[in-house]
Amino acid sequence: MNNVTLTIDGQKVTVPENYTVLEAARSAGINIPTLCYLKEINEVGACRVCVVEVEGARTLQASCVLQVQDGMVVKTNTKKVREARKAVVELMLSNHKGDCTTCERNNKCELQSVANDLGVKEVAFEGEMTETYEDTSSPSVVRDPGKCILCGRCVSVCSKVQNVGVLGFTNRGFETIVTTAFNKDMRDVPCINCGQCIAACPVGALKEKEExxxxxxxxxxxxxxxxxxxxxxxxxxxxxxxxxxxxxxxxxxxxxxxxxxxxxxxxxxxxxxxxxxxxxxxxxxxxxxxxxxxxxxxxxxxxxxxxxxxxxxxxxxxxxxxxxxxxxxxxxxxxxxxxxxxxxxxxxxxxxxxxxxxxxxxxxxxxxxxxxxxxxxxxxxxxxxxxxxxxxxxxxxxxxxxxxxxxxxxxxxxxxxxxxxxxxxxxxxxxxxxxxxxxxxxxxxxxxxxxxxxxxxxxxxxxxxxxxxxxxxxxxxxxxxxxxxxxxxxxxxxxxxxxxxxxxxxxxxxxxxxxxxxxxxxxxxxxxxxxxxxxxxxxxxxxxxxxxxxxxxxxxxxxxxxxxxxxxxxxxxxxxxxxxxx
The missing domain is CATH 3.40.50.1780 (Rossmann fold)
Structure with missing residues (x-):
């Protein structure tokens, strides 16, 4: 496989031509935050937290799905990039349960970590929150859509890795949620209770039923x-x-x-x-x-x-x-x-x-x-x-x-x-x-x-x-x-x-x-x-x-x-x- 050389934050980086900008940056010790990304499982550019500036491009690009090119010039830490990432995270938090201190994932939550790193101190967006209920029907897996950030990681793991596919997106726009077919309880669908959705979830939207x-x-x-x-x-x-x-x-x-x-x-x-x-x-x-x-x-x-x-x-x-x-x-x-x-x-x-x-x-x-x-x-x-x-x-x-x-x-x-x-x-x-x-x-x-x-x-x-x-x-x-x-x-x-x-x-x-x-x-x-x-x-x-x-x-x-x-x-x-x- 051929290599290409690009410039990231002023640093020359040589990587295989099949790398994404995200992979290239991390190989050079440059951290780009992500939330929806799971290597080879969920590479969809959905959350937009990993956006970067690319010389010659009119808009910010999602680095997790952006293929490297020879001579590409990338900036990961400009004011425009930081403000965009911060706005995205604030929008997520505006429709997210704020019970962080009592949440299952407190101090181990990827959304919490990214928000801290980006310096999010308050949520600028106020308004309606999606109505949800916590599904505790399964003996193994508890699902709380009120904490879901729609990253799709659980959906991809369930379908692509486990070949079960009991979770998916439904509705559109602000009403979009991740749920089961016909929004049935977990006990009423052919979930195998493996918990790989829990392992994939970056927040507390999925957890085990505690005993x-x-x-x-x-x-x-x-x-x-x-x-x-x-x-x-x-x-x-x-x-x-x-x-x-x-x-x-x-x-x-x-x-x-x-x-x-x-x-x-x-x-x-x-x-x-x-x-x-x-x-x-x-x-x-x-x-x-x-x-x-x-x-x-x-x-x-x-x-x-x-x-x-x-x-x-x-x-x-x-x-x-x-x-x-x-x-x-x-x-x-x-x-x-x-x-x-x-x-x-x-x-x-x-x-x-x-x-x-x-x-x-x-x-x-x-x-x-x-x-x-x-x-x-x-x-x-x-x-x-x-x-x-x-x-x-x-x-x-x-x-x-x-x-x-x-x-x-x-x-x-x-x-x-x-x-x-x-x-x-x-x-x-x-x-x-x-x-x-x-x-x-x-x-x-x-x-x-x-x-x-x-x-x-x-x-x-x-x-x-x-x-x-x-x-x-x-x-x-x-x-x-x-x-x-x-x-x-x-x-x-x-x-x-x-x-x-x-x-x-x-x-x-x-x-x-x-x-x-x-x-x-x-x-x-x-x-x-x-x-x-x-x-x-x-x-x-x-x-x-x-x-x-x-x-x-x-x-x-x-x-x-x-x-x-x-x-x-x-x-x-x-x-x-x-x-x-x-």
Missing amino acids: IDYVWDAIEDPNKHVVVQTAPAVRAALGEEFGLPMGTRVTGKMAAALRRLGFDKVFDTDFAADLTIMEEGHELLDRLENGGKLPMITSCSPGWIKFCEHYYPEFLDNLSTCKSPHQMLGAVVKSYYAEKNGIDPKDIYVVSIMPCTAKKFESQREELQSTGYADVDSVLTTRELAKMIKQAGIDFVELPDEDFDEVLGESTGAAVIFGATGGVMEAALRTVAEVVTGKELEKIEFEQVRGVEGIKEATINLGDKEVKVAVAHSTGAASKLLDQVKSGEKEYHFIEVMGCSGGCVTGGGQPHVTMKDRMTKDIRKERAKALYEEDEAKTIRKSHENPMIKKIYDEYFGKPNGHKSHELLHTHYVKRENYPLK
């Missing part, structure tokens, strides 16, 4: 035995909420903080990830050996499961019947753990700390009550856990490292990589390969399934068998893959699907990321590094070698995919109408 107060009430209840569990991806991102660099692993501090919050037991969802591999791995072997439905598709991601139920119900029989790991652990806590400790399951309250908003919907499914009680009682996102830690006045960064509680806190390296795309596949292959061949793997890393390509493929030799596998992350990539399987273009034995791009590390409940970080870092890779580091640091790195997993089968389940495990650890899924939601 913090329920958890505090349970902790305060002397009749409740409150058990908490944490997903693999949480330890790779929680530190960001306390100023630590992206990708900092905070496993020990997280366990310590949870104890100080008052939980009776602190368990690790990674234990159940190992349990999932035992069940799912043997389920795959059974299907391969006995003519079961293939390809078998993983069932750990509730956003993906709901997507399949709505849009690809013909693949429901392909789904592994395994519950997701946190639901498995909830079932184990209310059965095995309850029996061992003489606690009535009705008095146990299970809290899951998850990177995922779809887990909130999942925990309410009627199919996930194998003990007669909900496997999981409350789900908190990584962001909600950070709020609780701050509410409790805990100095997170200064906490000493502590371990999880036994037995359900023991896990392997295979379990922790569940949080990254390809991790479930790799963990399963580590176990399945040794079960099939009866030999120890010389190299346990299956690097063929790592990385952030939308779809990854590999052929794995398992003794005399060749197993074709594929990994997809984001439901948009899953759509492409399943369409290829439906048409006969592709054939696989085993498929891993994660609902979010990059896997759980970029789930809808993870810490918000600044626009600068989005431009300069691959969040998926930065957070995944922490998980692979923890995998390498583990003494045991294969699920079937976890001594506590062996113990629970010896004492309780008998064998993988046995009668007892099917009662507690497996489930079924249902076809859902696309519209309206049933």
Whole structure:
């Protein structure tokens, strides 16, 4: 590709010819503010906050969609530019709820940040505000159009990345809003609860449905035995909420903080990830050996499961019947753990700390009550856990490292990589390969399934068998893959699907990321590094070698995919109408 040289604020800048002026400026360390821009997802020039002056042009230009040209002269900091940007932001604020101090995104709001940087001290425009109402109908996602700035980022992510498309623009002019078809409540449309719209939103117009107060009430209840569990991806991102660099692993501090919050037991969802591999791995072997439905598709991601139920119900029989790991652990806590400790399951309250908003919907499914009680009682996102830690006045960064509680806190390296795309596949292959061949793997890393390509493929030799596998992350990539399987273009034995791009590390409940970080870092890779580091640091790195997993089968389940495990650890899924939601 050819390079071009342009002048930005008197500085000569040479960049590839396919760059925009925004990208060229940032490559030279010149910051141009943006609000609607999401690289390769929402590049529409809608908000006009990124306008610049270009020599020879009669009007200001939106730098996020303006292609560089050789010899172009650009000014990003003239009086005309500053006044235009300021006016645009003031217009946004004039039709925006002014509850900043109590807003979910206070101090992490991109509109607030841009307004501060531009020196907006008052809103010059007064008048009518668009009438809206807050939609709290979904168990996972709360939508508040009164804070929406019409940037379109949620619309583009929902349609282009996730291939769901439940959000869109309606009406015109001042009456324009982002909403669902026919302005229906979120619970009445085929939303998959993935929360990627929340992650994309620059303001507080979208957020998770908070359950913090329920958890505090349970902790305060002397009749409740409150058990908490944490997903693999949480330890790779929680530190960001306390100023630590992206990708900092905070496993020990997280366990310590949870104890100080008052939980009776602190368990690790990674234990159940190992349990999932035992069940799912043997389920795959059974299907391969006995003519079961293939390809078998993983069932750990509730956003993906709901997507399949709505849009690809013909693949429901392909789904592994395994519950997701946190639901498995909830079932184990209310059965095995309850029996061992003489606690009535009705008095146990299970809290899951998850990177995922779809887990909130999942925990309410009627199919996930194998003990007669909900496997999981409350789900908190990584962001909600950070709020609780701050509410409790805990100095997170200064906490000493502590371990999880036994037995359900023991896990392997295979379990922790569940949080990254390809991790479930790799963990399963580590176990399945040794079960099939009866030999120890010389190299346990299956690097063929790592990385952030939308779809990854590999052929794995398992003794005399060749197993074709594929990994997809984001439901948009899953759509492409399943369409290829439906048409006969592709054939696989085993498929891993994660609902979010990059896997759980970029789930809808993870810490918000600044626009600068989005431009300069691959969040998926930065957070995944922490998980692979923890995998390498583990003494045991294969699920079937976890001594506590062996113990629970010896004492309780008998064998993988046995009668007892099917009662507690497996489930079924249902076809859902696309519209309206049933």
